[in-house]
Amino acid sequence: MLYYLFEYINKVYSPPGFDIFRFLTFRSALAAMTSLFMAFYLGPKIIRVLQRHQIGEAKKADGPKFHWSKAGTPTMGGLIIIFSVIVPVILWADIKSIYIILILIGTLWLSGVGFLDDYLKVIKKYPNGLIARYKLLGQIIIGLIVGVTIYFAPEFKDISTLTTFPFLKNVNFDFSFLYIPAVVFIIAATSNAVNLTDGLDGLAAGLIAIVMIALALLSYFSGNAIFANYLNIIYLPGSGELTVFIAALVGASLGFLWFNTYPAQVFMGDTGSLALGGAFGIIAVLIKKELFIPILGGIFFMETISVIIQRLYFKYTKKKYGEGKRIFKMAPIHHHFEILGWQEPKIVVRFYIIGIILAIISLVSFKIR
Template sequence: MRAILVGGGLALLISLLGTRVAIRRFTEWGYGQEIRDDGPTTHHTKRGTPTMGGVVIILATVLGYAGAKLLTGTMPTASALLLLFLFVGMGLVGFLDDFIKIYKQRNLGLRSKAKMVGQTVIAVTFGVLALSPAFEDDRGQTPASRHISFIRDFERWTLPVVVVLLLIWLVVTATSNAVNLADGLDGLATGASVMVFGAYMLVNIWQNNQWCGQSDITYGKCYEVRDPLDLAVIAAAITGACFGFLWWNASPAQIFMGDTGSLALGGALAGFAILSRTELLLVILGGLFVIETVSVMLQVTWFKATKKFTGTGRRIFRIAPIHHHFEMLGWEQVTVVIRFWIITGLCVAAGLGIFYAEWVSGT
């Protein structure tokens, strides 16, 4: 538990102070945000706001975790290293996207195909390593599972490795893009991420207490995972890093995380879901990100379908993702953000409630 407190606290401090330095440096270097022309006109005033703040979140997390390991005198586990690989790797893809936007002074960075290639390489590499026998512990447990999981593995079906890799790719790319879609208002994605990563910290603490015999309650055991305590340390570090960044990212934002931060955070969420055997539970815990993604999918699908059959494309929402729709209806940006945070809190509460209830019953 000391490692969790140190990791979270150190990441919070580094992010809080480091973001202020990043704002000053990025402003001097001209690393300003480009704004989409078809978005709400109120966003045009944000043009030039420093971006790529996700670099600070990534550095704060890694340094916070490293500090916790040094303090406790323990070595990083396989699960933790794989999660950090996914976190940093997706952040690098986002960094390239942000850098191209800044360098070419446009709102389009990496082409969609190029971005997907980068996400695919990172996701598949993560999946192969997470399923590798080389990373088995003394119980023969690999970081990732070959079963479909909700709040525990459905052990009736053992999936072929190729199918599992395809599912891992789907979870990683879908989640990273979902967080990227939600990062459209000051503090929205950052505040939502704080709650979801905080939830995964609790999930991994509960798993660690059960399997390490630290629980005095005679509950049914939680399903088995590798290295839950180390995953909890990283979850605490990311939560702390997001908290520190939110101080400067809250409306009116003095810095944006950019794709560097949103893709990294989305990749980390997917990593936690995969390594903690909660892939399907992520749909509930990250309900806000699901809503944002579905709104875009519905908008695009309905527009193409109506254009094909009527000749005129029609829209369900005034603009997608859905947080911009409410802006176009006249809601203040802060109102949209706070209400979407409330939705996230409800989703997290529901997900943790389901997980805890099953952990207690052991069914």
């Protein structure tokens, strides 16, 4: 809302210095700082509320035994991130933008799905929380909303089903009639991937911050005709506004990481992980960079693949030999390294390093095209 206020003041009174609020870079910086300070302010308060109501992580029988000591740590801390993102975006972004509308709706929706799952699991004591098919239904619904909107919106006319192809110059991939199903799959996959990755203190929050910094640059470049032409990517007028949202998400994630780093004072729960993963997928869809997800989000992709491989191999060997065997000592793969003897902070930092390398590769790939 402050964006519109300062725009009005600048238009009517033209005071010196107010023209700066037109610039995406300035508003993005303000959004990042606002969200960071909000996370610092809200974090202790929300943690105290969670502790007071005994909203803590339950002991996971299917997880490593040395994680059982974490039982009781406050969860649903994703609320810190969500509140710290929404307010700065409303203050500093153009909330009439179709890009901002879609990303806000998608993030809030998936956070609501995750909140319901956490509520049933932690407060109502349902062992599995929200039934998997209902959780998937929630992801499908928001995927359909995003996919159908992009497919028919005039802002995406003639490019609605196109996406940038990695590493190849002058090549765009056309999803054609499979576009909407592809969007549904992408959003469901990314939200679940971040959810699977959220198993070590600080891992998911830090990796999301790294991924979002790269996406902020890509969003800004895609919305700038000069940069889009220089990098030979699809020009998307107005997509730069997503930079404000992404900057707020980076600030909120870093602020949350202050409390979530080892040893964690709070976990984000599905309230945060489904929302962050969904935001990753929705932004990639909006800026037409869907095919970069396995590269940019390589750690999330690896975590998901490790679970799929583990389950398929176990079922195959059980059917063939009568006894299920495993490739990894435990999946997702971060638990495999824990059981090998790696300390939790070492795994997290090394995954950060890989995440940074993959983000650099994703950005550099536009020039080597």
